[in-house]
Amino acid sequence: MEEIARGWMSVSGIINTHFIVAYMLKQHGTQEQKEHFLPRMAAGETRGAFSMSEPALGSDVSAITSKAVRDGDEYVLNGQKMWLTNGGTSSLVAVLVRSDEGHPEGTAPHKSMTTFLVEKEPGFGEVRPGLTIPGKIDKMGYKGVDTTELIMDGLRIPANRVLGGETGRGFYQMMDGVEVGRVNVAARGCGVAQRAFELGVSYAQQRHTFGKAIAQHQAIQFKLAEMATKVEAAHAMMVNAARKRTPGSETTSKQGWRSTSPPNTARRSSRTPSVSTVDTGSRRSTRSSASTARRRCCSSAKVPPRSRK
Numbered sequence: 001m002e003e004i005a006r007g008w009m010s011v012s013g014i015i016n017t018h019f020i021v022a023y024m025l026k027q028h029g030t031q032e033q034k035e036h037f038l039p040r041m042a043a044g045e046t047r048g049a050f051s052m053s054e055p056a057l058g059s060d061v062s063a064i065t066s067k068a069v070r071d072g073d074e075y076v077l078n079g080q081k082m083w084l085t086n087g088g089t090s091s092l093v094a095v096l097v098r099s100d101e102g103h104p105e106g107t108a109p110h111k112s113m114t115t116f117l118v119e120k121e122p123g124f125g126e127v128r129p130g131l132t133i134p135g136k137i138d139k140m141g142y143k144g145v146d147t148t149e150l151i152m153d154g155l156r157i158p159a160n161r162v163l164g165g166e167t168g169r170g171f172y173q174m175m176d177g178v179e180v181g182r183v184n185v186a187a188r189g190c191g192v193a194q195r196a197f198e199l200g201v202s203y204a205q206q207r208h209t210f211g212k213a214i215a216q217h218q219a220i221q222f223k224l225a226e227m228a229t230k231v232e233a234a235h236a237m238m239v240n241a242a243r244k245r246t247p248g249s250e251t252t253s254k255q256g257w258r259s260t261s262p263p264n265t266a267r268r269s270s271r272t273p274s275v276s277t278v279d280t281g282s283r284r285s286t287r288s289s290a291s292t293a294r295r296r297c298c299s300s301a302k303v304p305p306r307s308r309k
């Protein structure tokens with residue numbers, strides 16, 4: 001995710017959302033649901049989206065008002081959803097709704113929610129009877145991803161499309177998926193930050209003022225060194241969170257933040273941002289502390305030793 005975001009943030013958004021849905025299916029789906037959806041999702045034939053947010057709420061998921069009512073072997077869904085990543089391009093949407101069946105009044109809100117696996121045609125308009133995707137929401141940025149509303153008006157879903165086959169588990173399932181997605185979002189932030197840093201270094205080496213590249217001005221060196229430190233620190237924190245969220249990873253929960261080098265340290269070290277990387281193409285450096293970054297910034301710009309003071 002980090003590397004993809006370094007190249008194109010929107011693509012990592014498309015994949016992250018798809019991954020969240022696949023993860024929810026893998027962790028919580030029935031055997032039949034896994035066999036039906038996962039191979040097609042892995043092959044890229046089915047793209048996933050998930051839908052918990054509504055026009056009046058995002059963080060406060062427990063306040064959702066969309067509802068499912070049982071009718072024989074089916075459920076009838078009504079309500080308006082908001083901010084679906086992959087909303088138009090997906091053919092499978094994991095939709096979180098309130099389902100009071102079997103959960104008497106007074107049940108904690110998060111225990112009266114169910115996730116439905118809703119299949120639909122990709123595209124906009126009425127993509128299935130009772131289900132409308134009105135169109136793309138116009139955003140300020142992040143435009144490579146389609147973000148949409150979703151309107152359910154008497155949408156009929158068979159009972160075997162309740163995720164995990166049991167109502168009342170939806171909040172837990174959705175939070176589990178979104179939590180993995182949050183680590184992915186952090187990885188995307190790291191990728192974007194790394195690219196910004198690389199571009200910053202590159203520019204500082206090209207742009208000249210007062211007869212030398214601005215990378216040779218001490219104030220700019222300090223800024224670049226601080227950026228390098230922050231990019232590296234953010235990466236370390238993200239990897240630590242990813243390890244904690246890896247199913248079955250015991251070391252992480254027991255050792256926490258002070259745990260030893262993450263498993264992908266070797267891979268990471270081949271692409272750790274260093275000021276020299278941009279200039280020379282060399283990817284050997286694994287250090288990007290403030291002093292290292294500042295020193296490399298100077299040396300790559302071939303500053304005579306005296307002026308480095």
Ligand SMILES: Cc1cc2nc3c(=O)[nH]c(=O)nc-3n(C[C@H](O)[C@H](O)[C@H](O)COP(=O)(O)OP(=O)(O)OC[C@H]3O[C@@H](n4cnc5c(N)ncnc54)[C@H](O)[C@@H]3O)c2cc1C
Nearest residue numbers: 017050051052053056057058059060082083084085142147
């Ligand atoms: C581009 C984009 C794509 C999205 N994709 C999806 C998707 O695929 N599926 C989906 O279901 N949703 C999606 N969302 C919705 C997203 O999950 C919500 O926007 C998010 O949960 C925040 O909710 P909100 O926008 O209602 O903001 P609010 O919850 O109203 O938050 C507004 C502000 O209040 C703060 N705040 C909220 N609650 C508290 C609190 N208890 N304590 C302190 N501060 C608080 C927040 O930090 C924030 O600064 C997407 C949103 C965007 C912008």
